[in-house]
Amino acid sequence: MARSRGCARRTHRPNRALALEFSRRFCLYDCVSRTRNGARGSAAPALLFALFLILFVAVTVYLFAARVYPAPPPISRGAALVDRQYNLTLCAAGAAFVLAQLGLACAVWRFRDRGQSARFISGNVALEVLWTCVTLVVFVGLGMFGRRAWADARFVSSPSNAIQIEVTTNQFVYTFRYPGPDGKFGRLDPSFISAPAGNPLGLDPNDAAGRDDAVLATLTVPVDRPVELLLRSQDVIHNFFVRELRLQQDAVPGMVIPVRFTADRIGTYEIVCTQLCGLGHNKMHSLLKVVSPSDYESFLQRQAAGP
Amino acid sequence: MSAQSVHSPEPRTGILRRYIFSADHKVIGLQYFFLALVAVTIGTILSLLMRMHLVWPAAHLPFVAGGIMTPEQYLALVTMHGTIMVFFVLSTVPQAGFGNYFLPIQIGAPDMAFPRLNMLSFWLTLLAFLVLLAAFFVPGGAPISGWTAYPPLSGLGEVTGPGEGTGQLLWVAGVLIFCIASLLGSINFISTTIDMRASGMTLMRMPLTVWAWFVTAILSLLAFAVLFAGGILLVLDRVAETSFFLPAGLVVNGELQMRGGGSPLLWQHLFWFFGHPEVYIAILPGMGAVSHILANFSRKPVFGYRAMAFALCAIGFLGFLVWGHHMFVSGMNPYSGLTFSLLTVSIGVPSAVKTFNWLGTLWGGRIRLQSPMLFAIGFVSFFVTGGLSGIFLAQPAVDTELHATYYVVAHFHIVMGVAAIFGIFAATHYWFPKMFGRRMNETLAKLHFWITFPGVYCIFMPMHFIGIEGGVRRYADSTGANFLAALQPLHLFITIAAFITATAQLVFFYNFFRSLRKGEPATENPWDATTLEWATASPPPLDNFGGHFPSVYRGPYEYSVPGAAQDFTPQHLESEQTHAD
Numbered sequence: 024m025a026r027s028r029g030c031a032r033r034t035h036r037p038n039r040a041l042a043l044e045f046s047r048r049f050c051l052y053d054c055v056s057r058t059r060n061g062a063r064g065s066a067a068p069a070l071l072f073a074l075f076l077i078l079f080v081a082v083t084v085y086l087f088a089a090r091v092y093p094a095p096p097p098i099s100r101g102a103a104l105v106d107r108q109y110n111l112t113l114c115a116a117g118a119a120f121v122l123a124q125l126g127l128a129c130a131v132w133r134f135r136d137r138g139q140s141a142r143f144i145s146g147n148v149a150l151e152v153l154w155t156c157v158t159l160v161v162f163v164g165l166g167m168f169g170r171r172a173w174a175d176a177r178f179v180s181s182p183s184n185a186i187q188i189e190v191t192t193n194q195f196v197y198t199f200r201y202p203g204p205d206g207k208f209g210r211l212d213p214s215f216i217s218a219p220a221g222n223p224l225g226l227d228p229n230d231a232a233g234r235d236d237a238v239l240a241t242l243t244v245p246v247d248r249p250v251e252l253l254l255r256s257q258d259v260i261h262n263f264f265v266r267e268l269r270l271q272q273d274a275v276p277g278m279v280i281p282v283r284f285t286a287d288r289i290g291t292y293e294i295v296c297t298q299l300c301g302l303g304h305n306k307m308h309s310l311l312k313v314v315s316p317s318d319y320e321s322f323l324q325r326q327a328a329g330p
Numbered sequence: 331m332s333a334q335s336v337h338s339p340e341p342r343t344g345i346l347r348r349y350i351f352s353a354d355h356k357v358i359g360l361q362y363f364f365l366a367l368v369a370v371t372i373g374t375i376l377s378l379l380m381r382m383h384l385v386w387p388a389a390h391l392p393f394v395a396g397g398i399m400t401p402e403q404y405l406a407l408v409t410m411h412g413t414i415m416v417f418f419v420l421s422t423v424p425q426a427g428f429g430n431y432f433l434p435i436q437i438g439a440p441d442m443a444f445p446r447l448n449m450l451s452f453w454l455t456l457l458a459f460l461v462l463l464a465a466f467f468v469p470g471g472a473p474i475s476g477w478t479a480y481p482p483l484s485g486l487g488e489v490t491g492p493g494e495g496t497g498q499l500l501w502v503a504g505v506l507i508f509c510i511a512s513l514l515g516s517i518n519f520i521s522t523t524i525d526m527r528a529s530g531m532t533l534m535r536m537p538l539t540v541w542a543w544f545v546t547a548i549l550s551l552l553a554f555a556v557l558f559a560g561g562i563l564l565v566l567d568r569v570a571e572t573s574f575f576l577p578a579g580l581v582v583n584g585e586l587q588m589r590g591g592g593s594p595l596l597w598q599h600l601f602w603f604f605g606h607p608e609v610y611i612a613i614l615p616g617m618g619a620v621s622h623i624l625a626n627f628s629r630k631p632v633f634g635y636r637a638m639a640f641a642l643c644a645i646g647f648l649g650f651l652v653w654g655h656h657m658f659v660s661g662m663n664p665y666s667g668l669t670f671s672l673l674t675v676s677i678g679v680p681s682a683v684k685t686f687n688w689l690g691t692l693w694g695g696r697i698r699l700q701s702p703m704l705f706a707i708g709f710v711s712f713f714v715t716g717g718l719s720g721i722f723l724a725q726p727a728v729d730t731e732l733h734a735t736y737y738v739v740a741h742f743h744i745v746m747g748v749a750a751i752f753g754i755f756a757a758t759h760y761w762f763p764k765m766f767g768r769r770m771n772e773t774l775a776k777l778h779f780w781i782t783f784p785g786v787y788c789i790f791m792p793m794h795f796i797g798i799e800g801g802v803r804r805y806a807d808s809t810g811a812n813f814l815a816a817l818q819p820l821h822l823f824i825t826i827a828a829f830i831t832a833t834a835q836l837v838f839f840y841n842f843f844r845s846l847r848k849g850e851p852a853t854e855n856p857w858d859a860t861t862l863e864w865a866t867a868s869p870p871p872l873d874n875f876g877g878h879f880p881s882v883y884r885g886p887y888e889y890s891v892p893g894a895a896q897d898f899t900p901q902h903l904e905s906e907q908t909h910a911d
Contacts, residue, residue: 259490
């Protein structure tokens, strides 16, 4: 019975039969009715499926590969390393994506029900071992390779010429503290915290080291100098995110978390909060100003002279 | 088996006893299903409100007090959408709904091991849902801390924000009750699978659906227990002024908090120790159903049945070792970040094995593209897409760029949300004839599929790009930073796609409820399938097999066996040559 179809196709049929045949094979919806050879009219949905997947893959690959929606240009070596790892992952994951989706399209089209009998295959140990090993090597290899960008950002301790700046977050403000000419941060005590009195960080007035500390609402750093930020939070968990640095780090109350970067491009960049911190979460915003060394010197002098 | 003689079926008396306060696993399964249908409707409406607010921030919206949505109302929607969808849809239908209905039938048992415990699980789940929803109606409204509820935001009460008072407490209470329900349910599933299998139903003859429900039950048992413990500690922090998650020196809104000694990261560890296995609790049953359906509609055995069963176990096991990948930027030790990263990418291996074997199942088959099959293939496509974006997020270096952006929203919605939902759709269309004795309308089902499948991709694929450009999730509007304005056209596209896709779900609802009453009557085995649920009437009698209990003579997926009389050989047939009917 399964073989009768080929003969039927070659014989001449009147128009009505052709129309029926056409509607059976290309009608989207009527796929349940069995035809003479038991095939369930899967041609149209199979074609639609395959075409949709091909279109989907083409559009996706184009949008990712052509960078229609790119991340902003990186402004540090660490950010460039992240981008490299991202691109590598994009290649590997992209290849797997294309192969799997097109494989699906191919299988659905090629093995649609045309009255053939299915092959009785319950597995293939060699194939299964092969693809298990290949994915293991690719995925774990990618993970191992990505170590470098992470280690570069988080494991290496700061060089001695690094500038330390403290970042304190509270609902919904960033506050930056520079140690001042003495190079030392003054002691903080939460009981002194009073934003209306001009002491949002709770600087202890009895500690001499704190008298020259500069407390600012934006972050200014010199270009090409290593910077170490010390992240703290006063109330809930916040985050420090600069897209151009490819850097997010939570600021957790009770902890001081260091993050490091060396910005290599002068400009002004936005700092936003990415950890849900309350109703003003989306308004929590500040600026990172990367300035030339001479501008940085004059910035420091202004701060020292200021208060 | 001895267990079978223990349960004498209750007599079918009275509507209440039969359909409401029933201990019959089939009724309970349907109760879970309909509860989730209500939950998914509410959850979807919440998400549409959020989508509208994101693109038309000044618009007057329905259901929103005051008309124009405030940031706290938006965040309350974020919290409630996530919580309702994760707990009351994704953890409810695939496992408690279909699992309850079909696990006993597929292993040839008359009921679950503990029918009354089963009933208690459902009623607790319903109670949990009502308690959670009550958070909308208390002063301050629903909590604004997201479904992850990170303390200190969630641990101090109203001082941290609106909704953090009574609303957050009700949220924790709802989650705790849900945990108890899930724990009871998982004990039941595990006992039933171990003790109640029909004679001849060895572990390696169990359908992959049963394997999936079994592994998921073990995950639920271990994961919800930890969330329960964490939830209790959070309640203590809130009402008994303990400091499990609260460090010293907190100054909130200008007030110094008299707490100290706790760690906010402790909650994250407890939460994600539950939260990551939860992803697999949502998706494993879908994987089981999809394997089951792909074999049925390809008329071929599942490719690599053993590997599929082992991959389920491997994913379940590894799922407990990777929670730290949610915490790469949390302040956790960066060295442990590396360990979690390597463990996370290795979970890609059993996941890839499943994908390959699904393709292997299709390859060489005779594929019937009826509605369950369409959704099952859609599941595979989503699982591939969403799984591969996970490879980016699994690497801490790349995660520092993409963490907490819309990239993550895209990733987990595709792989955990929509893939699991497509698993549910596939299972619903597949088992509808068995559950209700009628068939769903194929034309409507296909119309629903062909809008939903591309529609979902149109909603979630652009979110990757928003994330790559730095669009931060959980933002009530785009006015906080200058670069966000450029992302609005993508948001608009997503909102339109979301509305079209959501509207298409009305087709499903119409088809579902119409077919309940007017669908074409279904035969015992409308899909020419092999497993035991198709060896009984549609719908099955109270004791599942009408007084006798089947014996099992073969594996679950004997399709197109060479030399057999037809292209499927049911599990309960002793000789291959016998005709099924």
